[in-house]
Amino acid sequence: MRSWLGRPLLWLLCVPLLAGGAVACGGGDQGDEAGPFRIGVMESVTGPGETYGTVAVQAKQMAVDEINASGGINGRPLELVVEDEKCNAQDAITAYHKLTDVDGVRIILGTSCSGAMLGAAPLAEEDGVVLFSGLATNPDIANAGDFIFRTAISDTQVGVDTGNVMWSDGIRRLATITETTDYAEGVRRTSVAQFELLGGEVVGAERYASDTTDFRTQLTKLVEAGPDALHVAAQSEFAGGTIVKQVREVGYGGPIYGEVVAAGTTALEIAGDAATGMKVVTADIDPQNARGAEVLSRFLERYGYITLPWYVGSAYDDVYIAAECLRRIDDDQDAAGFRDCLYEITWSGAIGEGYSFDGNGEVVGLTNIVAEVLPTGERTAENFGYRVLGPAPTN
Amino acid sequence: MPLPDQFTSRGDRQRTMGIMLAALLAAYVFWKVLQSPDQALQFTYNGLSVGAVYALLAMGFTVVYSTVWFFDLSYGVAAAMGAYGVFYLRSQEAVGGQYEVNNPVVNVVLGAVVAGVVAWSLHAWLYGRLRGRFGRPTLLLAGGVLAAGAGLYTVLVLAFPGEIHVLLSPVVCAVTALLAAWALRRLQRALRPRARLAPFVAAAAPVCGVAGLLCALLLAGAEGSRLYLSWVVSCLMAGAVGLALYRGLYIYMRERAHSHLVMLVASLGVLLAATAAITLVFESAPRPLPEAFGSEPWSIGGANIKGFNVFAVGVAAAGFVFLRLLLGATAFGKAARAVSDDEEVAKVVGINTTVVIAAIFFIGAVFAALAGLLSGHDTAVQPRMGLLLLVKGWIASVVGGMGSLYGAVVGGFALGLVEQFGIWDLAGEWRDLVSFVVLIVFLSFWPTGLVPRR
Numbered sequence: 085m086r087s088w089l090g091r092p093l094l095w096l097l098c099v100p101l102l103a104g105g106a107v108a109c110g111g112g113d114q115g116d117e118a119g120p121f122r123i124g125v126m127e128s129v130t131g132p133g134e135t136y137g138t139v140a141v142q143a144k145q146m147a148v149d150e151i152n153a154s155g156g157i158n159g160r161p162l163e164l165v166v167e168d169e170k171c172n173a174q175d176a177i178t179a180y181h182k183l184t185d186v187d188g189v190r191i192i193l194g195t196s197c198s199g200a201m202l203g204a205a206p207l208a209e210e211d212g213v214v215l216f217s218g219l220a221t222n223p224d225i226a227n228a229g230d231f232i233f234r235t236a237i238s239d240t241q242v243g244v245d246t247g248n249v250m251w252s253d254g255i256r257r258l259a260t261i262t263e264t265t266d267y268a269e270g271v272r273r274t275s276v277a278q279f280e281l282l283g284g285e286v287v288g289a290e291r292y293a294s295d296t297t298d299f300r301t302q303l304t305k306l307v308e309a310g311p312d313a314l315h316v317a318a319q320s321e322f323a324g325g326t327i328v329k330q331v332r333e334v335g336y337g338g339p340i341y342g343e344v345v346a347a348g349t350t351a352l353e354i355a356g357d358a359a360t361g362m363k364v365v366t367a368d369i370d371p372q373n374a375r376g377a378e379v380l381s382r383f384l385e386r387y388g389y390i391t392l393p394w395y396v397g398s399a400y401d402d403v404y405i406a407a408e409c410l411r412r413i414d415d416d417q418d419a420a421g422f423r424d425c426l427y428e429i430t431w432s433g434a435i436g437e438g439y440s441f442d443g444n445g446e447v448v449g450l451t452n453i454v455a456e457v458l459p460t461g462e463r464t465a466e467n468f469g470y471r472v473l474g475p476a477p478t479n
Numbered sequence: 480m481p482l483p484d485q486f487t488s489r490g491d492r493q494r495t496m497g498i499m500l501a502a503l504l505a506a507y508v509f510w511k512v513l514q515s516p517d518q519a520l521q522f523t524y525n526g527l528s529v530g531a532v533y534a535l536l537a538m539g540f541t542v543v544y545s546t547v548w549f550f551d552l553s554y555g556v557a558a559a560m561g562a563y564g565v566f567y568l569r570s571q572e573a574v575g576g577q578y579e580v581n582n583p584v585v586n587v588v589l590g591a592v593v594a595g596v597v598a599w600s601l602h603a604w605l606y607g608r609l610r611g612r613f614g615r616p617t618l619l620l621a622g623g624v625l626a627a628g629a630g631l632y633t634v635l636v637l638a639f640p641g642e643i644h645v646l647l648s649p650v651v652c653a654v655t656a657l658l659a660a661w662a663l664r665r666l667q668r669a670l671r672p673r674a675r676l677a678p679f680v681a682a683a684a685p686v687c688g689v690a691g692l693l694c695a696l697l698l699a700g701a702e703g704s705r706l707y708l709s710w711v712v713s714c715l716m717a718g719a720v721g722l723a724l725y726r727g728l729y730i731y732m733r734e735r736a737h738s739h740l741v742m743l744v745a746s747l748g749v750l751l752a753a754t755a756a757i758t759l760v761f762e763s764a765p766r767p768l769p770e771a772f773g774s775e776p777w778s779i780g781g782a783n784i785k786g787f788n789v790f791a792v793g794v795a796a797a798g799f800v801f802l803r804l805l806l807g808a809t810a811f812g813k814a815a816r817a818v819s820d821d822e823e824v825a826k827v828v829g830i831n832t833t834v835v836i837a838a839i840f841f842i843g844a845v846f847a848a849l850a851g852l853l854s855g856h857d858t859a860v861q862p863r864m865g866l867l868l869l870v871k872g873w874i875a876s877v878v879g880g881m882g883s884l885y886g887a888v889v890g891g892f893a894l895g896l897v898e899q900f901g902i903w904d905l906a907g908e909w910r911d912l913v914s915f916v917v918l919i920v921f922l923s924f925w926p927t928g929l930v931p932r933r
Contacts (some may be wrong), residue, residue: 290906290907290908291906291907291908292907292908293908295765295861295863297765297858297859297860297861297864298529298857298858299907300525300528301522301525301898301899301902301907301910302906302907304518304521304522304525304899305518305902305903305907307521308515308517308518308521320764320765322764322765322766322767322859323765325767326765326767326858326859330858332776333776333783333785334521334525334776334782334783335521335776335778335782335783350574350577353574353575353577354574354767356770
């Protein structure tokens with residue numbers, strides 16, 4: 085029975101392992117001699133954060149091209165040196181060394197991911213290099229150092245705002261379901277803390293590991309506890325969308341609250357009509373803000389798509405803030421001067437008006453908004469599937 | 480293979496403990512049900528939904544295990560393939576095509592696997608019988624052409640999943656025509672056993688041809704059928720891979736290693752390699768499959784269940800009936816039972832044991848793939864699902880009784896329900912722990928399971 089096919093077949097089974105490939109990322113271009121101001125950019129061009137990292141790089145490049153088209157800064161053009169931080173601390177440190185040692189920049193705009201930010205921040209602080217992020221939201225970044233700034237709103241604020249929104253909507257009994265990751269646990273902790281401070285009661289709390297796909301048992305228990313509302317804190321859009329879908333499957337009809345992940349494009353696609361009416365607390369561009377609307381329409385025109393509008397605006401504003409500070413100090417190597425400029429500056433841009441930075445380098449003067457998810461028929465690429473109800477209430 | 484005596488009758492003390500444990504558990508569940516009947520009903524529906532998947536897995540597992548008495552870990556590969564096969568073929572429709580994947584390497588590899596499996600199956604099944612009549616070169620040529628054709632056709636179908644309904648319509652046409660011919664032939668034999676063949680062929684050929692063509696035309700115009708055709712293709716691919724593993728791993732290892740332990744480790748290696756390959760092609764995050772029918776929940780008696788879950792329970796029941804008939808009422812079933820009792824003796828009395836076991840592996844893989852894709856549609860697919868489903872299927876068959884088909888069904892649904900009710904007072908993350916506790920309890924107190932194999 086030992087046939088002519090015996091061994092080759094075994095070999096064939098090994099071939100699937102060869103599938104897959106690697107994509108390298110590009111670096112910056114060379115500039116003119118003594119010409120441009122050069123600043124670094126670190127975003128997650130690849131890796132888990134590639135959707136928002138790519139958007140951030142594109143928004144920044146758009147801002148730079150606009151500045152250069154209108155004459156540059158003090159007559160000199162602005163140039164970005166882009167490195168990939170791949171959404172993790174290790175690669176962020178590699179990218180940081182490349183930018184500071186090889187390219188010699190002292191001002192870096194980035195990162196996209198909190199983990200990457202927390203990895204590179206100690207080095208930047210020690211070297212006296214400015215690290216200025218538009219996207220990283222982890223609360224720990226507030227205390228990362230004197231040279232560390234961000235226009236991203238801290239997760240602490242998201243939690244406080246979520247607690248306030250639920251309370252002012254008349255929710256008194258809350259059930260929570262949370263992914264066991266730093267980000268999601270942080271959102272849950274701060275939301276619940278604010279909600280309980282106001283007098284609310286948590287009647288059920290469930291946690292799940294990131295690779296869970298069947299949430300129905302846990303959701304059945306939560307629903308049976310008789311909550312006024314369900315709070316979903318997810319790290320991945322898949323889990324956020326699936327939870328919303330499955331909680332409707334086990335017969336829950338009440339309100340659902342979430343944050344930016346649960347209202348992401350993928351999450352809404354998965355949840356379908358189950359997500360209709362869900363309220364999310366997130367940073368978003370105020371529809372009344374003319375500057376914001378203009379930036380978004382230019383982005384759409386230039387790149388042919390638009391997603392994560394707040395990230396676009398935040399990354400875009402960061403470049404203009406940097407340009408303003410460079411205009412004042414007129415030296416791209418003077419990180420200390422740049423830092424002092426950021427402490428003093430008050431800015432009005434795409435993501436808000438009259439915002440500034442506090443002693444921790446945290447942005448003040450920006451608020452999260454409350455949005456309501458639209459029925460599937462009304463969701464479009466322009467409205468991202470939800471309707472902004474207004475700024476989050478303060479209690 | 481009877482279990483050693485010490486397991487079945489080791490002292491009354493253990494049995495008493497087991498019975499007390501069961502009584503305690505029953506009292507606890509009864510108390511909880513009285514406390515909140517609504518939640519109990521919802522848990523029951525949830526449990527039946529996952530139980531159907533576990534039952535299918537346990538049935539496939541049992542069929543393979545009770546034939547070769549080998550603990551096949553690579554069985555999990557088939558479950559993951561069933562689910563990921565559907566995702567692969569329909570990725571342009573899942574989540575708005577965001578994660579579309581179609582890799583030429585994967586297509587060619589699977590095409591090669593199919594070609595190899597077809598060639599080997601023809602060789603093992605027909606070569607010995609036909610050698611005398613046609614001679615070796617003719618048979619090799621015909622087999623080679625058939626195998627290469629099947630492989631190329633597979634690559635074509637995999638490369639253009641958007642046109643799967645058009646690409647598959649010729650096959651459906653042929654299958655329909657053959658089925659019609661078979662049915663007519665049965666009818667003719669029953670009505671007029673002595674009639675001559677030629678007039679029958681003349682009368683039946685146009686009927687069968689028209690029926691086949693009609694089916695093919697209907698299918699080629701029905702875009703809604705793509706998802707369900709993907710199910711079929713996915714199950715067949717999983718079956719082909721199951722056969723390839725049988726030939727490439729099982730036979731190969733058995734010729735070399737005379738220990739089941741070596742084969743166990745080898746099949747574990749295959750499972751891990753397949754998981755890694757799936758992660759490479761599809762990334763590690765869970766992904767949803769496109770919506771099948773019945774995703775709207777129905778409210779029955781105050782609790783909710785999806786139409787799709789009811790369908791899954793139906794598939795499990797149909798699978799059970801199919802296996803019961805196949806193993807109990809056909810010549811193939813007799814052969815399979817003979818192999819199960821003693822492979823050497825079966826070979827001596829003239830059963831082609833290789834083909835029988837190959838068919839069993841194929842059926843087992845198809846059941847696993849069905850379970851995988853039902854679970855994938857119900858929740859989502861993720862690379863580790865092969866291992867998770869394998870473990871659940873195995874626990875279900877231990878609970879039901881290793882090697883017993885009734886036990887597999889009972890065990891599958893029982894495990895599904897126990898998992899739900901077990902975490903009534905625990906946090907939900909403990910669900911998998913509950914299944915393992917059940918496994919340990921059963922291995923300790925009822926190693927023969929709820930419905931022992933006779």
